[in-house]
Amino acid sequence: MRHIISILLENEAGALSRVAGLFSARAYNIETLTVAPTEDVSLSRLTIVTSGTDAVIEQITKQLNKLIDVIKVVDLSEAAHIERELMLIKVRATGKDREEVKRLADIFRGHIIDVTESTYVVELTASGAKLDSFIQAIDPGLILETVRTGVCGIGRGERILKV
Amino acid sequence: MTMMTGAEIVIRCLQEEKVEYVFGYPGGAVLHIYDALFKQDQIKHVLVRHEQAAVHAADGLARSSHKVGVALVTSGPGATNAVTGIATAYMDSIPLVIISGQVPNDYIGQDAFQECDTVGITRPCVKHNFLVNDVHQLALTFKKAFYIANSGRPGPVVIDIPKDVTAAKCRFDYPSAIQMRSYNPVVKGHLGQIKKAVHLLLEAKRPMIYTGGGVILSNGAEPLTRLTRRLGFPITNTLMGLGAYPGTDRQFLGMPGMHGTVEANLAMQHCDVLLAIGARFDDRVIGNPDNFSSLPRKIIHVDIDPSSISKRVKVDVPIVGNVPDVLEEMIRLIEAGNAAPDAQDLAAWWKQIEEWRGKQCMKYRMRKSVIMPQYVIEKLYEITGGRAIVTSDVGQHQMWAAQYYKFEQPRRWLNSGGLGTMGVGLPYAMGAALVNPGMQVVCVTGEGSIQMCIQELSTAKQFRLPIKIINLNNRRRCSTAVATRSRTWIRCPTSSSSPRLMATSGFASSGRKTSRQRSGRLSSTTRTISSSST
Secondary structure: OEEEEEEEEEOOOOHHHHHHHHHHHOOOOOOEEEEEEOOOOOEEEEEEEEEOOHHHHHHHHHHHHHOOOEEEEEEHHHOOEEEEEEEEEEEEOOHHHHHHHHHHHHHOOOEEEEEOOOEEEEEEEEOHHHHHHHHHHOOHHHEEEEEEOOOEEEEOOOOOOOO | OOEEEHHHHHHHHHHHOOOOEEEEOOOHHHHHHHHHHOOOOOOEEEEOOOHHHHHHHHHHHHHHHOOOEEEEEOOOHHHHHHHHHHHHHHHOOOOEEEEEEEOOHHHOOOOOOOOOOHHHHHHHHOOEEEEOOOHHHHHHHHHHHHHHHHOOOOOEEEEEEEHHHHHOEEEOOOOOOOOOOOOOOOOOOOHHHHHHHHHHHHHOOOEEEEEOHHHHHOOOHHHHHHHHHHHOOOEEEOHHHOOOOOOOOOOEOOOOOOOOOHHHHHHHHHOOEEEEEOOOOOHHHHOOHHHHHHOOOEEEEEEOOHHHOOOOOOOOEEEEOOHHHHHHHHHHHHHHOOOOOOHHHHHHHHHHHHHHHOOOOOOOOOOOOOOOHHHHHHHHHHHHOOOOEEEEOOOHHHHHHHHHOOOOOOOOEEOOOOOOOOOOHHHHHHHHHHHOOOOOEEEEEEOOHHHHOOOHHHHHHHOOOOEEEEEEOOOOOHHHHHHHHOOOOOOOOOOOOOOOHHHHHHOOOOOOOOOOOOOOHHHHHHHHHHHOOO
């Protein structure tokens, strides 16, 4: 099953590689990984999307907690949460496709943030699944380049991950 | 406060931590530290012949004494040579601080002479590691390193220090206590869980206690013995846990697992409540976890490391906590309730166990043509009164030593259980001999393993370390052959010319070769071992 694991860790050199190294050393899967400092610059917030059986996910959270630089770990997908991912997608936009891509971007509440005679760059923020459907909706022949940030997520309501 | 160089600070930190011995090998990047080390005499330096042995010797010191072992190595090859030692300590959760030199800050990343990414290379096999870029961080880093190494589930910590940091100056201020927001190991077990465990234990019809290295590392042998005797339950100690319960006691069933006894394994299989303490259901102990879990039994698991619990085998009552604390709590609850397990059920269970024990699986036949290795270990036990510190390498001789030397006390049996590192025996003995003056230290080895760190005979001689080495020469990589024999025959190379170890006696003060079981020859050889002091 797919899980979104959120980690609060010391913003120190090498902390990210400890997390990434743990996943490769123990043959856990990383689908996406995002990391950036929080409002407190001594802390980083890292979000990993992974998949595995309940036993594997339990081990992942335990092993992450064992890392000295890790302060807190939470499996966001255990309860109500919001997930978002940003995608920039460059598409061929000529002739009738130009109008079609614009329409599709509107449907998905995307923005066209770069325009040339023959291309658009569409910016799209949504859940990972929704970004996938945008890619599926668009003619694959038109896609020139995609870049995605990976998922970041946050708990709903009073569910707070803080030191 | 006067200004001190980084190198002086390193030494002061070690003094503050009451370090007595540093095992090391000098090199360019640690020259300042060596200079500072030889300007004082509180900490003694032991010059090894290879950095791997420096870490193993520090590890042997730690295993035999509950102190943090310290090794000092230079950058590049010094650090990479130390990696096997570090990984060995990590797998067995041994508290070490390894100080490695690094090229100066300005040179890092330039592929400088003797540069390697020590922090990167050691990351997967340390509890934690540090690269100290700034001399102002040095004292705090040492405090953290010793705290991390020796608290919670212990483990090795590497401190990588660029050469310019050891020359830079600052004021020395060693923190008296340390708090880390990201590291707070649990000590006390959850009382509700402990109550549940005690209830299960008292209700058990066929109970079994299975303990590992965690009991030794946490100094939990004494409360474990009290609890086990109070309950009257059978107990098994893993390879890492030998000595946690007296090996000659009737309640002790021997080791479990691949090299264990029939009675310990069958009791593990057929019990209805299993109390696992500081053990991790290793593949050499339980084999296939699916098969192990196929029999119904309730499992209670006490461990300080939450990630050890339900890792290989799903358990029913997890208790995260320091072993002695949890055991004392269990004893308190049992004594407060004046409770005891059902005597009839327990008697029936013991009857079954005695039937298994009656098979005498560890019995062996003496032969005229060769000395049986089992016999050598039994003799060794006899002559040392079971009180020696026994180190071993990895292989058949290791298993014979574990099976036939009855360990009565903790920290008397030192070997590489997790990583299975051949070559640890001699350096372990060096570390143990230094920190346990007046005790017999015996290294039981094989002709394969001893060659992995044989250069350390020279160190042992230089420092006049009273170590006895018994080489059980079976002329084969036998444990590998044993492991593979049951399925298909896998070819395994053997050293065609094992050294005649007696030829190395230039390094040792005396040597004896015994190959036939002539009356008394072995005994007189082992007596020589027991009487010679160096």
